[in-house]
Amino acid sequence: MKTFKLYNGVEIPAIGYGTWRTRPAEVCEKAVYEAIEVGYTHIDGAAIYKNEESVGKAIQKSNIQRKNLFVTSKVWNDMRGYEKTKEAFYTSLEKLGLDYLDLYLIHWPNPLAFRDKMEEMNAETWRAMEDLYMEGKIKAIGVSNFKIHHLESLMKNARIKPMVNQIECTIGFIQQDVIDYCHQNDILVEGWSPLGNGKLFNSDILNDYAYKYNKSIAQITLRYLLQKKILPLPKSTNKERMKQNMDIFDFEISKEDMDAIDALKINISSGNDPDEVEF
Numbered sequence: 578m579k580t581f582k583l584y585n586g587v588e589i590p591a592i593g594y595g596t597w598r599t600r601p602a603e604v605c606e607k608a609v610y611e612a613i614e615v616g617y618t619h620i621d622g623a624a625i626y627k628n629e630e631s632v633g634k635a636i637q638k639s640n641i642q643r644k645n646l647f648v649t650s651k652v653w654n655d656m657r658g659y660e661k662t663k664e665a666f667y668t669s670l671e672k673l674g675l676d677y678l679d680l681y682l683i684h685w686p687n688p689l690a691f692r693d694k695m696e697e698m699n700a701e702t703w704r705a706m707e708d709l710y711m712e713g714k715i716k717a718i719g720v721s722n723f724k725i726h727h728l729e730s731l732m733k734n735a736r737i738k739p740m741v742n743q744i745e746c747t748i749g750f751i752q753q754d755v756i757d758y759c760h761q762n763d764i765l766v767e768g769w770s771p772l773g774n775g776k777l778f779n780s781d782i783l784n785d786y787a788y789k790y791n792k793s794i795a796q797i798t799l800r801y802l803l804q805k806k807i808l809p810l811p812k813s814t815n816k817e818r819m820k821q822n823m824d825i826f827d828f829e830i831s832k833e834d835m836d837a838i839d840a841l842k843i844n845i846s847s848g849n850d851p852d853e854v855e856f
């Protein structure tokens with residue numbers, strides 16, 4: 578598996594296996610086990626996915642060496658501030674059965690519960706994450722769903738700049754301003770729902786590109802994101818599709834086609850604006 582390098586030197590496998598909505602427990606455990614079996618070494622999870630115990634069981638069952646695995650979790654909106662963030666971190670660690678995390682993220686920048694004190698709450702949450710990072714409990718720290726103004730606000734108080742920003746990202750919903758800002762600041766961008774949660778598969782235009790490159794729409798989409806230096810986090814509970822989603826390193830989308838795909842108007846975003854979400 579190819580890797581991206583974070584600005585602190587940590588290497589992160591270039592495709593991650595997403596676990597959002599991978600439930601119930603048996604389905605999740607089997608899927609994560611199979612994902613590791615077919616070669617995924619990067620598992621993206623979060624406390625709110627409510628499946629960290631299953632992810633942990635799959636990791637233990639797989640017998641993969643811990644150092645060969647990259648595991649992410651995220652602090653949920655109701656566990657924010659210095660003490661609660663630390664508590665949430667240790668709860669995730671215990672559920673996963675691990676003694677450190679590779680990456681820990683603030684899941685959303687602006688939860689409804691503290692919309693009037695966003696900067697202060699993010700600063701306190703971040704301070705806890707910085708301390709855990711400096712203690713060696715987390716190899717890298719970052720954020721998720723942050724727009725430019727959230728990042729700027731966080732950086733006013735931060736001792737350590739985020740290493741990652743995980744945002745919704747797929748063909749037709751690219752958030753280029755956020756990506757440019759992150760790249761200018763050495764922050765790696767990860768893309769959640771890179772396949773538009775399955776909604777991209779009806780596109781005739783993408784079907785034409787798939788035919789042209791002798792790949793599937795999923796592979797065209799994931800490759801397109803990688804070529805834009807975005808780390809995709811596809812989800813699948815199907816072993817063949819898991820394999821297919823990793824098999825994207827033997828072809829290159831031309832510059833001309835990248836530009837044409839950039840210009841496609843496909844509206845498939847989830848509609849979750851980080852400043853407006855009702856959670």
Ligand code: A2P
Binds near residue numbers: 595793819
């Ligand atoms: P399945 O689990 O049956 O494979 P996203 O990662 O953007 O949220 O999209 C996830 C959705 O895309 C799931 O419904 C998943 O279904 C489907 N999916 C994942 N990989 C592929 C693929 N290679 N071909 C078709 N559908 C896929």
